Structure formats: structure tokens, C-alpha cells
Amino acid sequence: MAHLVPVSDPADPRITDYVRLRDVNLRKSLEAEHGLFIAEGEKVIRRAVAAGHPVRSLLMARRWADPLADVLSGVEAPVYVADDATMESITGFHVHRGALASLERLPLPAIEDLLSGAFRAAPGADGAARRTPPSRVLVLEDLVDHANVGSIYRCAAALGIDAIILSPRCADPLYRRAVKVSMGAVFAIPYARMANWHDDLAELRSAGFTLLALTPDRKAAPLDEVPMGARTALMLGSEGDGLSSHWLDEADQAVRIPMSEDAMAAGVDSLNVTAAAAIACHTLLRR
Known part of the structure; x- marks a missing residue:
């Protein structure tokens, strides 16, 4: 087992990676500067x-x-141990899962490489890198809530989505909250981030993807009735405003999840973005 290093001082400079984990602005700055992210809990760390x-x-x-112990035996990094009160002083909350890890981020692939499969994806159980070009992709526009992003990754991983593309302003999938909510699914799906919100959808179209824009608009076609091409990209919009007018215009087809007439009459005309993502991913899987 790795050597355990006791820590009793919350101001110990060796544990700077873990300070004030709920301070979003601090964490964005610190994690970007050092190229790190935090994993919480045994399953997510593994x-x-x-x-x-x-x-x-x-x-x-x-x-x-x-x-x-098996994880610790395979790493050369320091393993700091502290009592619950010290960990709470360091992180700013009660770490009820009991274990945290600071890990290095890996370079994100370019969108072109992601869509062609010409990149090294996360290894599977046999250690082999997957290089199959994706055929079912989610494209997220300006989802800024980390919990929603984590939930969507979990749905996507469970329901057979091959890859995810993020607009420039989407929340970080490797922020601690997103990783935790996803239960580590953020490591199971390759993803890329756009550099140009206005023009980068063209890369998907040039790679042969049909662009479907999910919207609550009753004029849109029901998702389960739309013919699916060999390569389909489903676009999901922000929690409040949905997809921008530009992305709706760029889509090949606007699609919706049919709602019951009773729900519509009662003023319930849409689902939250995570529920909509789960249903849409399931529909893509079946089709």
C-alpha cells in the first residue's frame, strides 16, 4: 500500500488542490491553472x-x-489522510464519501478527430482504446448547471450515445459536482468542446450527421417518428431558454417529445433538460 501522510493543518500547502471545493469561481481558476479536477468517492475515483x-x-x-488499497498500490502520488473535521475545514463541506482524488486532465480531441474516431478514447475493460467513429452524438448548447451536465452524461452513457460535443459556454463535465452526479460516466463518453459557437455545427454536417434540434414546439415532428440517418446529432438547449434561434435554424429537423393532451391543457408543455435527454437518448437507442 502507498505510504499514508497524516495532515492536521487545513492550511498545509500540500493539500491546496482540495481547498474550498464549493467555491465555483475559485475552483474554475485553480483547476484551469493547474490542469486538474477532483473526483469524490471510491467508485468515481476508480x-x-x-x-x-x-x-x-x-x-x-x-x-x-x-x-x-488496490488503487493506492498502483499510484506513486502522495496519499494524505485526515480526520473528518480537518477534511471539512479544507474542503468547505462534510465529505461524507470519505475520499477525494486530484487528477490531471487529459487533452480534449478536436471535433474533427472526435467525429472521425482518430483519437485515443478512454480504455475499456481490456485496456484497448476505442476508435470507432461515433454514429449517435449529443450536442449541448450553453447548459451551465453542473448537475444537469453530469446527469446528461450518465443518461448518455447508459443509453448508448457515442460522443458528446459541448458549446463554448457549457459547464465543465470534470467539475466535481458534474463528475459526482454522473457517477463517473463523464469518463465513459469521449467529448470535445467547440471553439466557435456560430460555425462549428458545420463540422457535424460535413461529417455526415443529420442535425436534430430538440424543442417543445408543438409544430416540431415527434422524435420517434423522424427517420434516422446513419449518423445523427441531437441538439439540446440550455435549462431556461432552450436552443438558440441560430441553432434551431441550423438544424435539419426540429423534433419534440410528445406530451399528453391533458398535460398540455394544464400548462405542462415540456420536460426539464435531464428528463428530456434521457427520453431522447432512449429513443435514439431504439431507432
Whole structure:
């Protein structure tokens, strides 16, 4: 097992990676500067390590050393142990899952490489990199809530989506909250981030994707009735405003999830974005 390093001072500079984990602005700055992210909980830590992210360090209650012994034996990074009160002082909240890891981010593929499969994806159980070009893709426009992004990744991983593309202003999938909500699914799906919100949809079309824009508009075609091409990209909009008019105009087809007439009459005309994503992903899987 790796050597355990006791920590009792919340101001210890060795554990700077873990300070004030709920301070979104601080974490964005610190994580961008050092190219790191935080994984919380045994299952998520295991999935992050299995996905090939180098470990910078771990911080945990001593009771988690044995359950994570196999992981600890395979890393050379320092393993800091602290009591619950010290961990809460460091992180700013009660770490009820008991274990945290600071890991290095991996370079994101260019959209062109993601769509062609010409990149090294996360290794599977046999350690082999997957290079199959994706045929079912989600494209997220300006989803800024980390929990929603994490939930969508979890749905997408469970329901057979091959890849995800993020607009420039989408929330970071590797922010601690997103990783936690996804239960590590953010490591299972390759993704890329657009550089140009206005023009980058053209890359999907040039790669042979049909662009479907999910909207509550009753004039849109029901998603389960739209013919699916060999390559389909489903576009999902922000939590409040939905897809922008530009992206709606760029789509090949506007699609909707049919709602019951009773719900419509009662003024319930749409689902939240995570529920809509789950239903839409399931529909794509069936089709």
C-alpha cells in the first residue's frame, strides 16, 4: 500500500488542490491553472484512474485506505489522510464519501478527430482504446448547471450515445459536482468542446450527421417518428431558454417529445433538460 501522510493543518500547502471545493469561481481558476479536477468517492475515483487520468494526490479519511488499497498500490502520488473535521475545514463541506482524488486532465480531441474516431478514447475493460467513429452524438448548447451536465452524461452513457460535443459556454463535465452526479460516466463518453459557437455545427454536417434540434414546439415532428440517418446529432438547449434561434435554424429537423393532451391543457408543455435527454437518448437507442 502507498505510504499514508497524516495532515492536521487545513492550511498545509500540500493539500491546496482540495481547498474550498464549493467555491465555483475559485475552483474554475485553480483547476484551469493547474490542469486538474477532483473526483469524490471510491467508485468515481476508480473510474477516473481506469480512464487513464494521472493521479496528483489523494485525500481521505484513514478508514478508506483499505477499500482503496488496490488503487493506492498502483499510484506513486502522495496519499494524505485526515480526520473528518480537518477534511471539512479544507474542503468547505462534510465529505461524507470519505475520499477525494486530484487528477490531471487529459487533452480534449478536436471535433474533427472526435467525429472521425482518430483519437485515443478512454480504455475499456481490456485496456484497448476505442476508435470507432461515433454514429449517435449529443450536442449541448450553453447548459451551465453542473448537475444537469453530469446527469446528461450518465443518461448518455447508459443509453448508448457515442460522443458528446459541448458549446463554448457549457459547464465543465470534470467539475466535481458534474463528475459526482454522473457517477463517473463523464469518463465513459469521449467529448470535445467547440471553439466557435456560430460555425462549428458545420463540422457535424460535413461529417455526415443529420442535425436534430430538440424543442417543445408543438409544430416540431415527434422524435420517434423522424427517420434516422446513419449518423445523427441531437441538439439540446440550455435549462431556461432552450436552443438558440441560430441553432434551431441550423438544424435539419426540429423534433419534440410528445406530451399528453391533458398535460398540455394544464400548462405542462415540456420536460426539464435531464428528463428530456434521457427520453431522447432512449429513443435514439431504439431507432
